[in-house]
Amino acid sequence: xxxxVLRRSAHFLLLAxxxxxxxxxxxxxxxxxxxxVTTTDSVLGVYDLVTCTLQKSFPxxxxxxxxxxxxxxxxxxxxxxxxxxxxxxxxxxxxxxxIYNVGASGLTAITPDGKTLIVWDDFNATLxxxxxxSLTVTKRINLLPTMHLENADAGGDVVLAGNKVFLLPIxxxxxxxxxxxxxxxxxTSKVTAIPFKRVSFFEGWTGxxxxxPDGKYVAVIGDxxxxxxxxxxxxxxxxxxxxxxxxxxxxxxxxxxxNPNHSDQTKYFG
Numbered sequence: 001x002x003x004x005v006l007r008r009s010a011h012f013l014l015l016a017x018x019x020x021x022x023x024x025x026x027x028x029x030x031x032x033x034x035x036x037v038t039t040t041d042s043v044l045g046v047y048d049l050v051t052c053t054l055q056k057s058f059p060x061x062x063x064x065x066x067x068x069x070x071x072x073x074x075x076x077x078x079x080x081x082x083x084x085x086x087x088x089x090x091x092x093x094x095x096x097x098x099i100y101n102v103g104a105s106g107l108t109a110i111t112p113d114g115k116t117l118i119v120w121d122d123f124n125a126t127l128x129x130x131x132x133x134s135l136t137v138t139k140r141i142n143l144l145p146t147m148h149l150e151n152a153d154a155g156g157d158v159v160l161a162g163n164k165v166f167l168l169p170i171x172x173x174x175x176x177x178x179x180x181x182x183x184x185x186x187x188t189s190k191v192t193a194i195p196f197k198r199v200s201f202f203e204g205w206t207g208x209x210x211x212x213p214d215g216k217y218v219a220v221i222g223d224x225x226x227x228x229x230x231x232x233x234x235x236x237x238x239x240x241x242x243x244x245x246x247x248x249x250x251x252x253x254x255x256x257x258x259n260p261n262h263s264d265q266t267k268y269f270g
Contacts, residue, residue: 071114122155168209
């Protein structure tokens with residue numbers, strides 16, 4: 001399928017210069033929706049979704065790479081390379097809890113019922129399941145030895161497709177270990193490695209992976225080092241077969257977002 005056709009059918013938007021993570025939530029009992037933006041200078045901003053204006057901001061812990069909101073719209077979960085996850089009450093604008101021994105350098109995911117937060121824990125080389133109502137880690141799935149230590153503890157973005165969790169690395173640079181993604185079956189806890197092309201280097205950014213609206217592909221962007229130098233590419237990982245197809249890009253984007261609603265192409269979330 002030509003890239004142009006693919007982009008139109010899946011409503012991809014490739015972005016350059018993105019250095020923050022974005023999440024959306026709807027405050028229950030209120031018509032207003034907001035976008036939460038966490039930045040590398042330790043500030044969490046709440047923006048009005050309609051006007052895109054800053055409603056409020058407050059300081060958080062150092063270097064947060066991801067923000068997510070689950071079944072309780074008041075609570076935001078911030079993750080970063082700190083060794084713990086921060087839980088912030090958006091109503092009062094304060095940290096209320098730290099979930100220790102959890103590190104994540106990429107985007108997290110929330111189950112459809114909003115009750116479980118899924119984290120690629122690069123501190124422990126595990127996939128962590130955090131119960132949102134109790135704010136506790138209920139399960140850790142070991143990613144070793146299937147993904148090898150160099151890939152398993154590299155960390156990256158989590159993309160949920162049904163009962164499968166796809167693990168997409170942000171950065172790999174190992175002389176003898178080719179970069180690879182992974183997938184975890186939440187029903188069986190089975191871990192499967194998904195090798196990228198036989199290259200020695202892959203570089204992406206936080207927010208470099210997303211599920212297409214039809215659930216058939218995980219789209220991944222990044223630079224692949226080959227014999228003639230690094231090249232930006234868009235990879236499509238089949239969520240059923242794990243087969244990978246690639247498309248060369250003329251630009252070098254830092255992030256990718258996709259419209260989850262085919263009927264409304266004006267709102268993009270990432």
